[in-house]
Amino acid sequence: MDNYMKVVKSRFQTTHGGASISFCNTSFEEWQMSVPHNMVAVDRVGRPIYEAVSASKLPELEPSLIAKIVEVLKSAVHRYYEANIVPGCLDPKSPLFDPNANTPSNAACSVSEASFFKKGQIFGGTFQICQGLEILCKHPLTGKYSCPSSYTPVRLLPRQVIGCVTWVDRGWFWNSYHEFCAETDAFWCSPSVLDGKINGAYFFGGIFSDTSVNPVTGDRLCPDKFDKFRLGEGIHSCASVDYEIAVLKSVPFGGLYACQSGNPMTPLIENFEKPLTKSGNVDSLEQAPKRCPSGYVTHSAGLEDISFEEKIVQVYMQALDDLLLELRIEVVVEKAASLHRDMKMLLQTVFG
Structure with missing residues (x-):
């Protein structure tokens, strides 16, 4: 029995991201190579995407145009968070626990x-x-x-x-x-x-x-x-x-x-x-206040107008016009196409 216990081994492995692993068929090197294609978030700390747009990274653009692009991205990010925040009770022991909530609300847990x-x-x-x-x-x-x-x-x-x-x-x-x-x-x-x-x-x-x-x-x-x-x-x-x-x-x-x-x-x-x-x-x-009473959780019912989207498209078109006027023709084609793709993806992300 002692000899048997000496050869028995127990191993516990935890991974974040990457492909599903099997103790018998997956090596560490194989899992490591699969991580770039199966990434997951491991931390909530990071820089907002609009901070990545700067004059040092886009030296061919005018500062005024960069400021407009940053403002569009910042506005879209803020609206995205406002639309997706679901405050509620996150205490699983509370009778008012809300499994759909993603932001804690102390008032929601109190009766x-x-x-x-x-x-x-x-x-x-x-x-x-x-x-x-x-x-x-x-x-x-x-x-x-x-x-x-x-x-x-x-x-x-x-x-x-x-x-x-x-x-x-x-x-x-x-x-x-x-x-x-x-x-x-x-x-x-x-x-x-x-x-x-x-x-x-x-x-x-x-x-x-x-x-x-x-x-x-x-x-x-x-x-x-x-x-x-x-x-x-x-x-x-x-x-x-x-x-x-x-x-x-x-x-x-x-x-x-x-x-x-x-x-x-x-x-x-x-x-x-x-x-x-x-x-x-x-x-x-x-x-009257545009909020819920204390202890209640806000749920978005929907959008009945497209004023925000129109504003984004309007600013985007103005930015594109500025590109056509201010940049050289060989830069215009590349940057305009890139800006069009980026803004199209941004609008699809924000407005579905």
């Missing part, structure tokens, strides 16, 4: 007094005021362009044109062309007061769009027993009045906000003893 309303049926639904497709825009609960009683309508999105149709009226001598467009103003319904007496309305099942998934289901769909309601051009909210199944799959609703409008439910939940009037506990609904 506050506002949690009394977390499973309550307080989502007031959405509706749109339409011109052209009116039948598709009425509030499903009220059948009108309004919120249920004890709820306040909050404009989420400005007026949008969601489609146009051209009608041709043919005559004997000439044709008349008429264009009909469908325009919408999108609203959601915020409770006017949280006093534990709110009945009716909906359970909330998340929100998704053509470009983002529903954090509740992990897909572009609603949970079972939930119906989807259109909001804007490509955003859908999930709501249900099912007390048996939907209530088990519903999530806390902390309000909605956008670039143009704040969230009146933030002061309402954080100071829920104060009633929400049309001023939303602030000077106006437009001045």
